[in-house]
Amino acid sequence: MTIQIIETEPTDIEVIPLIEELSAELGKRFGDTGKNSFQGWDGQSTKSVFVKASLRNEVVGCGAIRPISSDIAEVKRMFSKYSRKGIGGKVLNYLEDKAKALEYKEVWLETRRLNQEACAFYLKNGYKEIPNYGKYIGNEKAICFGKLISNQKNNE
DSSP, X not given: OOOEEEEEOTTOTTTHHHHHXXXXXXXXXXXXXXXXXXXXXXXXXXXXEEEEEEETTEEEEEEEEEESSSSEEEEEEEEESSTTSSHHHXXXXXHHHHHHXXXXXXEEEEEETTOHHHHHHHHHTTOEEEOOOGGGTTOTTEEEEEEEOOOOOOOO
């Protein structure tokens, strides 16, 4: 079956239960729901994108990018309801392609150091560990990853 990626908003009635499932899972496993890291979503920004993944008419994944700077997008609220079905990879690829189209040069993200599945997923998808940024600086529980998505030539 084909996984469909659809641009939407985190307030989409089909997405809300998925985001709640993500928050509950993170809270149970790591003691923090991650909700505070996703406050202030600006759906009006042309540089922010939220998507849902649908498989057989079921919403099975989600993810977002939003600007850190004019050149750097941040990946947020990545979640796949089912493991090892290609959902996360499909969402991430879509978000990276969208980030390129929006002229970002890099994509950054944060996850918990203890979240070994997420760390392995991002490393497998070409991300490298970077110094913690923003509110994650000094947070020993956080690990940050980045990926260069633009090989734009320097116009000197």
